[in-house]
Amino acid sequence: MGEQPIYSTRAHVFQIDPNTKKNWVPTSKHAVTVSYFYDSTRNVYRIISLDGTKAIINSTISPNMTFTKTSQKFGQWADSRANTVYGLGFSSERHLAKFADKFAECKEAARLAKEKSLEKMGLANSPSQESVPGDIQSPMTPESINGTGDELGVPDLTPNSESQSEPSPNTQTFTHRPVFQTCRICSA
Known part of the structure; x- marks a missing residue:
């Protein structure tokens, strides 16, 4: 099935200045569509935004990410994989609240998916860790x-x-x- 959009809104997109780590640098000249996507094949949630054909946000949501509302219409999150902090400026508090709620939902789903994946790996690996050299164990699926x-x-x-x-x-x-x-x- 692949990646499907699950929620979209419009916002002004910023990234933290990589040199100062203090100032916001606009990555879009105007409000652009910012969307949450879910990839059912990989069980992954991403936030994606394009300005024309250029991806200005491509952030995979992980369980350790936090979205922080820093004002009535602005919120941010750090993406260690992209080595940046993204900021979004919304037209209203309601749009910011909805985006923040969706972020929390996706973060929780990512946490549950990671736990489930670790459980599967733990169950699959546990018999082989206990095996005696020379034995072939058959509980593998x-x-x-x-x-x-x-x-x-x-x-x-x-x-x-x-x-x-x-x-x-x-x-x-x-x-x-x-x-x-x-x-x-x-x-x-």
Whole structure:
């Protein structure tokens, strides 16, 4: 599905002066559209704004970001990935409040997505961390091996092997030491 807009407003866009870190530098001559986008494939929220064809904001919202209202019609946030601080000047307090509310929603969703991702990684990695050298453990899921779960079979890559039939859906090939071994995982 890709990235979809979820909220848009208009605002004057500024960035903090990279030299002084004190003064605001306008990045648009007039109010421009500032939009929140959600990428369902990557589970990521971004704030994007264009001035003509030039991207003046391309900020991925992370759980540690904070949007701060600094006056009745102005708010800002720091983006460490872009190494800048963005500022937005709105036409009314209501527009600023709505933008701030949407920022909080996206930040919370990003936090939950990160937690969920870490939980999945923790569950997938925990059996292998406890394994004894020489053991092959089978609690791995097809998703943790192939990444998607769409393809369950991995071809046997044994060197000098004669032609082999396609592996069954329950066959997984694991590299263990320098020798390739095949391990069967039940599909229950």
